[in-house]
Amino acid sequence: MYLxxxxxxxxxxxxxxxxxxxxxxxxxxxFVTGLARGLAYDNAASIQNMDAxxxxxxxxSNHRFTRSQISEQVLLQASSIVGEDNVQPLxxxxxxxxxxxxxxxxxxxxxGINPEGWLMPKLTEGAAITATGTGQxxxxxxxxxxxxxxxxxxxxxxxxxKWTVSGFVxxxxxxxxxxxxxxxxxxxxxxxxxxxxxSATKWTDSTYNAVAVKANTHHxxxxxxxxxxxxxxxxxxxxxxxxxxxxxxxxxxxxIIFLFxxxxxxxxxxxxxxxxxxxxxxxxxxxxxxxxxxxVRSVALQVLLLSAGSLVVSMLLIQATESILPSGMPFLLxxxxxxxxxxxxxxxxxxxxxxxxxxxxKIDALDAIGRTAA
Amino acid sequence: MRHRLILNxxxxxxxxxxxxxxxxxxxxxxxxxxxxxxxxxxxxxxxxTFLSIAGALLDPKGGEVLLDGESVSDKNKQELSDIRLxxxxxxxxxxxxxxxxxxxxxxxxxxxxxxxxxxKAAERIRELLDMLGLNHRRSAYPDKLSGGERxxxxxxxxxxxxxxVLLADEPTASLDAxxxxxxxxxxxxxxxxxxxxxxxxTHDERVLPLCDRVLYLENGGLIERK
Ligand SMILES: Nc1ncnc2c1ncn2[C@@H]1O[C@H](COP(=O)(O)OP(=O)(O)OP(=O)(O)O)[C@@H](O)[C@H]1O
Ligand SMILES: [Mg+2]
Numbered sequence: 161m162y163l164x165x166x167x168x169x170x171x172x173x174x175x176x177x178x179x180x181x182x183x184x185x186x187x188x189x190x191f192v193t194g195l196a197r198g199l200a201y202d203n204a205a206s207i208q209n210m211d212a213x214x215x216x217x218x219x220x221s222n223h224r225f226t227r228s229q230i231s232e233q234v235l236l237q238a239s240s241i242v243g244e245d246n247v248q249p250l251x252x253x254x255x256x257x258x259x260x261x262x263x264x265x266x267x268x269x270x271x272g273i274n275p276e277g278w279l280m281p282k283l284t285e286g287a288a289i290t291a292t293g294t295g296q297x298x299x300x301x302x303x304x305x306x307x308x309x310x311x312x313x314x315x316x317x318x319x320x321x322k323w324t325v326s327g328f329v330x331x332x333x334x335x336x337x338x339x340x341x342x343x344x345x346x347x348x349x350x351x352x353x354x355x356x357x358x359s360a361t362k363w364t365d366s367t368y369n370a371v372a373v374k375a376n377t378h379h380x381x382x383x384x385x386x387x388x389x390x391x392x393x394x395x396x397x398x399x400x401x402x403x404x405x406x407x408x409x410x411x412x413x414x415x416i417i418f419l420f421x422x423x424x425x426x427x428x429x430x431x432x433x434x435x436x437x438x439x440x441x442x443x444x445x446x447x448x449x450x451x452x453x454x455x456v457r458s459v460a461l462q463v464l465l466l467s468a469g470s471l472v473v474s475m476l477l478i479q480a481t482e483s484i485l486p487s488g489m490p491f492l493l494x495x496x497x498x499x500x501x502x503x504x505x506x507x508x509x510x511x512x513x514x515x516x517x518x519x520x521x522k523i524d525a526l527d528a529i530g531r532t533a534a
Numbered sequence: 535m536r537h538r539l540i541l542n543x544x545x546x547x548x549x550x551x552x553x554x555x556x557x558x559x560x561x562x563x564x565x566x567x568x569x570x571x572x573x574x575x576x577x578x579x580x581x582x583t584f585l586s587i588a589g590a591l592l593d594p595k596g597g598e599v600l601l602d603g604e605s606v607s608d609k610n611k612q613e614l615s616d617i618r619l620x621x622x623x624x625x626x627x628x629x630x631x632x633x634x635x636x637x638x639x640x641x642x643x644x645x646x647x648x649x650x651x652x653x654k655a656a657e658r659i660r661e662l663l664d665m666l667g668l669n670h671r672r673s674a675y676p677d678k679l680s681g682g683e684r685x686x687x688x689x690x691x692x693x694x695x696x697x698x699v700l701l702a703d704e705p706t707a708s709l710d711a712x713x714x715x716x717x718x719x720x721x722x723x724x725x726x727x728x729x730x731x732x733x734x735x736t737h738d739e740r741v742l743p744l745c746d747r748v749l750y751l752e753n754g755g756l757i758e759r760k
Contacts (some may be wrong), residue, residue, distance in 0.1 A: 526591050
């Protein structure tokens with residue numbers, strides 16, 4: 161609109177300064193958001209990659225995979241309700257390993273799955289594991305940095321079991337530790353070496369930690385009704401119960417929310433101060449017949465231009481930054497996240513301009529005559 | 535003869551520390567088209583108040599204002615804005631231009647607000663700037679203009695939408711004698727040629743010969759000079 165743009169053209173320095181502040185804040189918002197999403201993904205990638213909608217866990221396990229124990233019987237009951245194709249057993253165990261011929265220990269998470277089922281991750285290198293083979297595992301690519309290659313023998317510290325790396329997978333981790341995939345046979349063997357005391361759990365033949373299911377709400381209700389000793393946990397709940405996940409995300413989200421509040425306040429103060437400075441101008445404009453609505457729209461448009469402009473530039477900067485970030489840096493900014501963040505940023509900016517808008521509507525045209533000599 | 539501006543029994547009071555002070559008391563005024571009326575009076579006599587009421591900026595406590603025969607009382611804020619835009623041309627004591635608009639943009643703004651056709655607006659701007667001798671300054675910002683030039687831009691802006699009534703509050707206060715005379719001469723010509731009703735508040739005795747009538751604001755009313 162006429163006034164808004166001409167004013168910004170005239171007071172270039174003033175508006176550039178505020179644009180730069182907005183740009184920096186927007187950049188930081190996007191960066192921290194990307195980091196939060198990246199860490200969230202890195203933390204729980206293996207669970208998030210799973211095609212499941214829900215997980216069946218033991219009651220009172222607080223949605224934690226590692227605390228839950230599930231029996232074969234539950235698996236059978238679940239498959240009779242949602243169908244065999246929609247159910248997969250899952251074993252989760254966090255452990256420490258050494259690689260044969262290497263010094264140093266590795267913290268990893270063992271994931272027991274059915275290699276023929278839909279929990280099987282996509283192979284990026286080497287050979288896949290099979291349901292019948294033994295002693296073969298797939299490991300996350302990140303372990304390459306620790307000197308693990310195809311054929312390396314891994315030794316589990318607790319059980320002493322040995323596995324050979326047969327292939328690599330990408331982006332597979334649990335609680336920030338790289339994932340190691342075993343087939344059901346190897347998983348059972350591991351269970352035998354670390355026998356759980358029967359009294360510690362409700363099922364005597366407990367072998368898995370959870371059952372991954374693809375279920376709709378109708379199925380979910382049925383499962384809840386039938387499996388009295390189990391709990392049907394949504395994927396999101398299961399993810400946020402992963403150790404460290406909530407704490408990490410919580411502090412990052414607090415930063416993001418504060419950045420939004422800061423940007424809103426910076427804009428609010430800036431526009432409030434210049435609105436007060438310009439009140440005699442607004443008075444003249446009203447006196448010569450400018451509607452208040454026009455002036456309000458003019459202020460809103462300036463805020464919109466500033467926030468949208470600095471957002472666009474900061475998006476370009478973020479993309480440039482992303483390309484030079486080290487590959488190990490967990491950073492993930494999908495366009496959907498970016499769009500949501502942008503909408504929130506612009507909305508908060510407009511909220512920040514409300515104070516000025518209110519001030520503009522309060523300015524009296526009469527003040528322009530005689531009294532305030534500008 | 536048509537009266538484009540009529541004030542009937544205008545009364546206005548200000549509250550001053552709990553005491554009601556009557557500034558305007560049953561003030562009557564009729565300005566016919568083509569006429570320039572000068573209003574004089576001591577400081578604090580209510581001249582600016584009178585002008586604000588005539589210009590639909592201030593709602594009087596009593597009486598009514600008619601612009602082109604239409605009453606402005608009982609109008610809402612937006613209607614008042616539109617009346618000020620289309621029917622009234624204001625020239626303030628100090629030029630009061632918008633600092634970030636170039637001379638021609640000051641006029642374009644008024645045209646835009648009034649939804650004037652673009653070509654028509656451009657033509658009218660050229661016409662006004664020519665008439666007021668501002669053509670060479672058309673793309674200057676107000677802070678680069680002299681006081682007289684600024685006042686002329688303010689006059690051009692007031693004339694842009696071809697208003698029925700011109701109101702000027704001490705338009706010559708910041709100008710030297712000859713420039714002041716020029717500005718008032720221009721106002722008188724405008725009123726006469728375009729058939730507007732013009733009212734000018736002034737302290738400047740020298741410009742009075744250029745006006746059709748001189749009125750004094752005394753005791754809340756307007757009195758003709760003997
Ligand atoms: N908003 C207001 N509240 C209270 N009193 C007011 C207000 N506006 C004006 N007055 C008073 O009304 C009286 C008339 O004021 P006005 O501005 O009309 O005088 P004026 O004739 O224009 O004076 P000057 O020649 O100095 O400009 C003054 O005494 C002034 O103090
Ligand atoms: Mg005055």
